[in-house]
Amino acid sequence: MFGTSDQHTPDVLGESPRVIGHYVGEESGPLVVVIGGIHGNEPAGVLALEQLFDLLKEEPLVNPGFTFRGELLALRGNLEALKAGRRYIDxxxxRIWKTPVRPPEDPYPSTEARELDGLLAAIENALRETPASELIMLDLHTTTADGGVFAITSDDNPSLMLAAELGVPVIKGMLSNLQGTTLSYFRQPQFDFDQPSRAITFEAGAHNDPESVDRALAATVNLLRSVNCVSKEDVSTHHDDVLRRAKAGAPSLLELIYVHRLEKSNRRNFRMRPGFRNFQPVQQGTLVADDDNGPIAAPCSGYMLMPLYQEQGEEGFFIVEAYDPYLAY
Ligand SMILES: [Zn+2]
Known part of the structure; x- marks a missing residue:
């Protein structure tokens, strides 16, 4: 029942290094694009998508009633950085999904401009041919810190509601603070696809935790169920259990209230103090990190999110607080 696969054969149905698989269902439905490994040191999403295509291959054999509505396109993000095991090369x-204009072709200004071009070409190709009435983007990531999984969405209600159905904490308010992420690109009015779109980023846990692969798979399968690509009866409750276990008591809806940015000019040897986890409560004034100017205090109280325990990264840490939609109006 679309549960877990024991035998994993990498690259089954893979069309190219970029394309993990493109599954076209026999009935109509949305086009779901899932990307793993946009950051090269986060392979869990790629492994989960390879497993998912194994499951899709097996499912009709063991479950003759299985039907897929719409299309699933699964892509590897930063191929060069995945090979190198680094967050990025240049x-x-x-952070570079900005204007819906393809970057200039060779010579590309960076390795990542070439990667972005490859991703956009694969997505635009699928969009050109699909009869789908909606585009849904899911971007799979992991974090350097331990503790909890969560989804990040744009702040439009359809995306928020879809993220909430994954059953993990949802963070809103990121979009206005982080430019050039996958979340915003397909929602820009200039983008040449006149159907509605929704976008979600899923953070599956720590980079090298084997369970992050299970959680990324669970989130993807549950999203396919939420948008009715697959029927409820065809999805094992195992995936709900995996996500429920990982939720770890964090509030269901949270809002970003602070980002500690590390620009190239003011990185100043930023070092997060050890031991912070996702959703760890912090009080205003708590010393959370150090740089060449001395200790860095949390400027407000809330929950710690994505404390940076690796060299590469544009943000040192985020602080979020519980968001009550009823108090906001
Ligand atoms: Zn990432």
Whole structure:
């Protein structure tokens, strides 16, 4: 029942290094594009998508009633950085999705401009041929810190509601603070696809935790169920259990209230103090990191998110707080 696969054969149905698989269902539905490994040191999403295509291959054999509505396109993000096991080679691939204009072709200004061009070509190709009435983007990531999984969405209600169906904490308010991520690109009015779109980023846990692969797979399968690509009866409850276990008591809806940015000019040997986890409560004034100017205090109280325990990264840490939609109006 679309549960877990024991035998994993990498690259089954893979069409190219970029394309993990492109599954076209026999009935109509949305086009779901899932990307793993936009950051090269986050292979969990890629492994989860390879497993998912194994499952899709097996499912009709063991479950003759299985039907898929719409299309699933699964892509590897930063191929060069995945090979090198680094977040990126020249620049962060999840900060350069800006104008819907293809970057200049060879010579590309960076390795990541070439990667972005490859990703956009694959997505635009699928969009050109699809009869789908909606585009849904899911971007799979992991974090350097431990503790909890979560989804990040744009702040439009359809995306928020879809993210909420994954059953993990949802962070809103990121979009206005982080430019050039996959979340915003397909929602720009200039983008040449006149159907509605929704976009979600899923953070599956720590980079090298084997369970991050299970959680990325669970989130993808549950999203396919939420948008009715697959029927509820065809999805194992195992995936809900995996995500429920990982939720770890964090609030269901949170809002970004602070980003500690590390620009190239003011990186100043930023060092997060050890031991911070996602969703760890912090009080205003708590010393959380150091740089060449001395200790860095949390400027507000809330929950710690994505404390940076690696060299590469544009943000040192984020602080979020519980968001009550009823108090906001
Ligand atoms: Zn990432």
């Amino acid at each position: 620049t962060d691939l999840n």
